[in-house]
Amino acid sequence: MPSQRSFYPSLGQSASHDNSSAVRVCIVGGGFGGLYCALALHRRSQASPRPLHITLIEPRDRFNFTPLLYELLTQELAPWEIAPTYEELLPPTAVDRCQDWVDQIDLAQRTITLRQGKPLVYDYLVVAIGSQMRPPTVAGSRAHTLPFATVDDAWQLERRLEALDDLATVRVVVAGAGASGVELACKLSDRLGHRGQITVVDRRGEILRSYPERVQRSAMRALAKRRVSVYLDAAIETVDGSGLTFGYQGQPHHCPADLMLWTVGTVPRPWPSSAAPKQTPLGQCLVLPTLQLPDYDNVFVLGDMAAMPAPGRERAPTTAQAAYQAGPVVAHNILALIANRSVKPFRYNHLGDMLTLGQGDAVVCGFGLCITGRLGAFSRRWAYWLRLPTHAHRRRVLRHRLGFKD
Numbered sequence: 457m458p459s460q461r462s463f464y465p466s467l468g469q470s471a472s473h474d475n476s477s478a479v480r481v482c483i484v485g486g487g488f489g490g491l492y493c494a495l496a497l498h499r500r501s502q503a504s505p506r507p508l509h510i511t512l513i514e515p516r517d518r519f520n521f522t523p524l525l526y527e528l529l530t531q532e533l534a535p536w537e538i539a540p541t542y543e544e545l546l547p548p549t550a551v552d553r554c555q556d557w558v559d560q561i562d563l564a565q566r567t568i569t570l571r572q573g574k575p576l577v578y579d580y581l582v583v584a585i586g587s588q589m590r591p592p593t594v595a596g597s598r599a600h601t602l603p604f605a606t607v608d609d610a611w612q613l614e615r616r617l618e619a620l621d622d623l624a625t626v627r628v629v630v631a632g633a634g635a636s637g638v639e640l641a642c643k644l645s646d647r648l649g650h651r652g653q654i655t656v657v658d659r660r661g662e663i664l665r666s667y668p669e670r671v672q673r674s675a676m677r678a679l680a681k682r683r684v685s686v687y688l689d690a691a692i693e694t695v696d697g698s699g700l701t702f703g704y705q706g707q708p709h710h711c712p713a714d715l716m717l718w719t720v721g722t723v724p725r726p727w728p729s730s731a732a733p734k735q736t737p738l739g740q741c742l743v744l745p746t747l748q749l750p751d752y753d754n755v756f757v758l759g760d761m762a763a764m765p766a767p768g769r770e771r772a773p774t775t776a777q778a779a780y781q782a783g784p785v786v787a788h789n790i791l792a793l794i795a796n797r798s799v800k801p802f803r804y805n806h807l808g809d810m811l812t813l814g815q816g817d818a819v820v821c822g823f824g825l826c827i828t829g830r831l832g833a834f835s836r837r838w839a840y841w842l843r844l845p846t847h848a849h850r851r852r853v854l855r856h857r858l859g860f861k862d
């Protein structure tokens with residue numbers, strides 16, 4: 457149920473606090489870009505010459521730390537560790553949370569229309585609503601496959617796996633051999649053990665297309681070790697209740713399945729209004745190096761939905777790593793504008809690549825090093841622990857892992 461906690465700046469209504477001189481910052485989307493921007497703004501708000509009134513608009517009740525979603529399938533991590541509620545993350549901060557969808561943004565009027573609540577006005581706006589699954593073009597895929605992008609999807613998959621508990625063999629087909637497809641295939645194989653018969657199908661000729669070769673090689677080894685069948689250069693043609701049909705080596709090939717997962721990529725979410733700012737052909741918003749919209753210097757767009765700059769690359773990748781780095785830069789720039797200081801450009805810094813390759817197994821490559829196996833799994837878990845959203849949450853997870861009671 458959408459709710460709006462305490463005060464926030466709605467149109468035609470004065471705030472319940474003496475908030476009239478506060479600068480109204482609205483952040484749309486509480487994922488890696490939006491939440492980390494809100495937390496950074498709050499942390500640095502003492503440096504602002506004027507009080508800040510920060511509102512985070514997010515329809516979900518939990519932040520989703522997506523890189524660790526797979527660990528729910530093998531119960532290596534508990535849901536609360538990777539999906540803490542915003543209520544847990546935000547109370548110690550002065551960030552107001554508004555649990556609602558943004559339906560319209562009017563850049564000229566500086567207003568936001570919510571699906572349920574009253575409209576909001578802003579002085580500064582941050583938009584980070586991420587991406588969504590690529591619209592299906594294959595007949596039957598929506599009806600017969602499961603997505604895997606959120607904690608809710610992980611719970612839905614868990615229920616399906618439980619319903620298949622009585623089967624001696626569980627045939628799983630994963631569409632897409634990108635990071636999600638490969639990580640899911642390895643985790644599901646470990647989860648199902650000898651009962652699992654896992655197949656990965658991709659229309660491209662290689663797995664993990666945008667990853668370095670040594671990551672691809674480690675992943676291929678992990679898939680082979682688990683006897684996962686991989687069909688490349690295989691164009692999926694139809695999906696129905698019995699399985700998936702794809703063209704392979706000039707012949708149609710039917711792969712029967714008890715469970716099918718769809719991980720064929722994402723596209724940026726559409727801008728919430730018909731009057732969208734300028735976009736790339738892929739649908740990402742064009743932003744200045746400072747992550748401001750070219751025609752609105754009080755509006756910042758970041759994360760998956762922005763074509764963020766990156767040295768030596770066409771643009772930053774659509775990853776948590778990039779969105780997480782951009783959040784504090786946007787916070788810095790908003791404070792700079794309020795204080796009449798100059799804004800700084802966002803410089804994406806690629807820290808490396810990490811993938812889980814099964815239970816207690818991962819590959820971590822960066823700074824010329826590549827670690828795999830248990831050490832890789834430990835390093836990946838540690839790196840992600842450091843990036844959990846708040847100090848309090850990190851401490852709670854660490855205490856739990858060390859066996860302390862809350």
Ligand SMILES: Cc1cc2nc3c(=O)[nH]c(=O)nc-3n(C[C@H](O)[C@H](O)[C@H](O)COP(=O)(O)OP(=O)(O)OC[C@H]3O[C@@H](n4cnc5c(N)ncnc54)[C@H](O)[C@@H]3O)c2cc1C
Nearest residue numbers: 485487488489522523558585586759760774775776777779
């Ligand atoms: C299964 C999975 C695994 C991944 N693993 C990795 C990984 O290992 N490493 C990595 O770097 N990246 C990974 N990613 C990619 C990463 O999750 C994204 O790149 C990152 O979340 C993008 O951050 P963002 O802030 O742009 O969007 P998100 O984090 O997706 O946040 C967008 C938020 O906006 C909210 N929202 C959407 N529409 C509206 C609206 N109209 N009004 C208000 N709120 C709205 C959504 O509810 C969401 O909370 C993974 C993604 C998935 C799905």
